[in-house]
């Protein structure tokens with residue numbers, strides 16, 4: 001699977017991406033986690049010490065070159081294969097996850113222009129990465145819609161849209177799902193997060209039902225997750241027995257078996 005985790009700012013993308021990546025790896029899969037946020041912090045959610053995380057070398061964007069053919073079809077060429085990039089720039093994380101950081105914005109880059117080349121690099125890595133059943137990528141996206149407008153996620157197969165139970169988060173999720181569909185991402189699921197009550201869950205479910213977005217998991221608001229964050233630790237290390245982790249384990253099992261509850265008319269159009 002090539003999974004990307006998107007959603008409104010602060011919805012829990014990085015927390016869920018890091019936890020899911022490790023859970024997939026614990027089940028015997030090879031997992032490449034890709035931090036696509038210019039303000040990256042997936043390393044911490046994977047359980048890498050924050051000081052070590054700050055020193056991780058970023059994948060240079062100079063490897064990627066885009067081109068368009070006569071029909072206007074956009075594609076990305078890479079000077080190094082994704083496997084070579086992963087071998088050279090991958091940082092080992094707990095449970096044998098390998099982490100790539102692409103596009104971190106450095107303090108001295110103030111005023112230096114856009115981050116397009118990082119998007120091109122990620123798009124190229126996802127396009128050319130050799131898919132095999134025991135190998136998965138989990139990409140943690142920046143909040144917002146830019147990665148979808150740019151086509152950074154064109155080559156992912158599973159888009160997880162993290163939704164909190166409030167109106168603006170729901171609205172953002174609706175836009176993300178539509179863009180993902182128009183980009184051709186075959187599987188698009190909502191993951192409800194920070195759910196504190198049945199009312200919260202109902203609000204997310206009724207919005208998603210109306211929009212035709214399958215709700216693949218409902219993760220509760222979990223004090224163990226919040227405390228892990230306060231300490232700068234991964235949820236799996238600080239709160240392995242939390243309810244949120246239990247839900248994500250169960251969800252990962254369904255993802256791996258291809259048995260995520262969904263109505264067929266809602267996906268793969």
Ligand SMILES: Nc1ncnc2c1ncn2[C@@H]1O[C@H](COP(=O)(O)OP(=O)(O)OP(=O)(O)O)[C@@H](O)[C@H]1O
Pocket residue numbers: 007008009010011012013014015016037141142143193194195219220221222223225226229244
């Ligand atoms: N299920 C949960 N229960 C309690 N707190 C949670 C839960 N999920 C995430 N959080 C908390 O929400 C905050 C935001 O989480 P996170 O950084 O993962 O969001 P994000 O969507 O990646 O944010 P950004 O848009 O800034 O990248 C963190 O403090 C995190 O601990």
Ligand SMILES: [Mg+2]
Pocket residue numbers: 013014015037140141
């Ligand atoms: Mg994040």
